[in-house]
Amino acid sequence: MVDKMLSITYQCQHPSCQVFCKKGEFVMTESYFKELTDAVEDEDCFKSPPRACRMGFAQQYQAVDVREETEALAAAANAPEKIKDPYNIFYILSEEHKSLSLKLDAMEMAARKRDLDALWAISAEMLNEILLHSIKKEEDALFQVVERKVQSGSFLMPIMKEDHIEFVSMLHGFRCALQDGEILDGVLSTLLVNLRNHIRKEDDEFFPILSEELTDDEMKELFDAMKLIEETHIPMQHGERTAQGLSPFIEDRTRMNAEISALKSLSSVGGESFCCGCTST
Numbered sequence: 001m002v003d004k005m006l007s008i009t010y011q012c013q014h015p016s017c018q019v020f021c022k023k024g025e026f027v028m029t030e031s032y033f034k035e036l037t038d039a040v041e042d043e044d045c046f047k048s049p050p051r052a053c054r055m056g057f058a059q060q061y062q063a064v065d066v067r068e069e070t071e072a073l074a075a076a077a078n079a080p081e082k083i084k085d086p087y088n089i090f091y092i093l094s095e096e097h098k099s100l101s102l103k104l105d106a107m108e109m110a111a112r113k114r115d116l117d118a119l120w121a122i123s124a125e126m127l128n129e130i131l132l133h134s135i136k137k138e139e140d141a142l143f144q145v146v147e148r149k150v151q152s153g154s155f156l157m158p159i160m161k162e163d164h165i166e167f168v169s170m171l172h173g174f175r176c177a178l179q180d181g182e183i184l185d186g187v188l189s190t191l192l193v194n195l196r197n198h199i200r201k202e203d204d205e206f207f208p209i210l211s212e213e214l215t216d217d218e219m220k221e222l223f224d225a226m227k228l229i230e231e232t233h234i235p236m237q238h239g240e241r242t243a244q245g246l247s248p249f250i251e252d253r254t255r256m257n258a259e260i261s262a263l264k265s266l267s268s269v270g271g272e273s274f275c276c277g278c279t280s281t
C-alpha cells in the first residue's frame, strides 16, 4: 500500500526557543509521522525529526495542522502569475524542487523494496540534479546576488548553504554504502526529512523574500546566468553499482555505525545523523 504524504504545520513547545525552527511545516510520510507521534505522550504532539531543531535537540512539537498532500494542493502552489513571467527564476527553481521531491518518493519506495540497483540509479540522478540546482544555480548564481544586495533574505542564506552541505554529504555517504551492498536506512530517513524541509524553506520562506527585493533586470540577469549554467552542465556518469568495487569508506562506516547506534537513544527518532563518516562530496 502506498504511504500517504502529509503536510504538517508545527509549533515547537520549547518555552524560550527563539530560533528559526520554532514554527514551520514538514512534508513526510504518514508512517514516519506515526513513528514520531508514538515517541511522545501528549496528544497532538510529535517528536521533532532529526535536525529539525536548529539547536540540535529532540524537541516536542505540536501538530497545529495535518493535511494530506493532494494534487490540488500542488496545483494551488502554481499561481498563474508565476507562469506568466518568463524570467521568474523562483518559479523555475520551485519546479525543479518538484522533480527532486519525486525522486525522494522514488528512493523511499526503492528502499522499502530493498532494491539496491534502483536506489543506485535514482540517487545518481538525484546527485546530478542537486549539483546543478543547489550548487551551480543557487550557490554559484543566486546566492552571489543575495550576498551583494538582498538585505532581508541574507540571514537565511547560511542556513540554506549548511543544508546543501548536509544533504550532499548524506547522499554521498548513502551511495558509498550502496556500493558496498548496504542500505543505510537511518541516513536515508534523515536525508528525506532534511531535503523535504529544505525545499519547503526555500519555496515558502526564502524565495518569496528574495522575489520581493530583486528587480526585473536582476531577475533577467539571473535567468540568463542559470540558462548558461544549464547549457554547459555535464552530468556525471555513475556507471553500474557493482562495477565500482568497494567504497574506500567501508571500514570507517562499520566503526561509525557502531558509534552512531550507541548515540541513537540520545537524539531524535532516526537520529543516525550524518552518513558513513565520509565528508567529501
Ligand SMILES: [Fe+2]
Residues within 6 Å of the ligand: 093, 097, 133, 134, 138, 199, 202
Ligand atoms: Fe532549491
Ligand SMILES: [Fe+2]
Residues within 6 Å of the ligand: 134, 138, 160, 164, 198, 202
Ligand atoms: Fe537549496
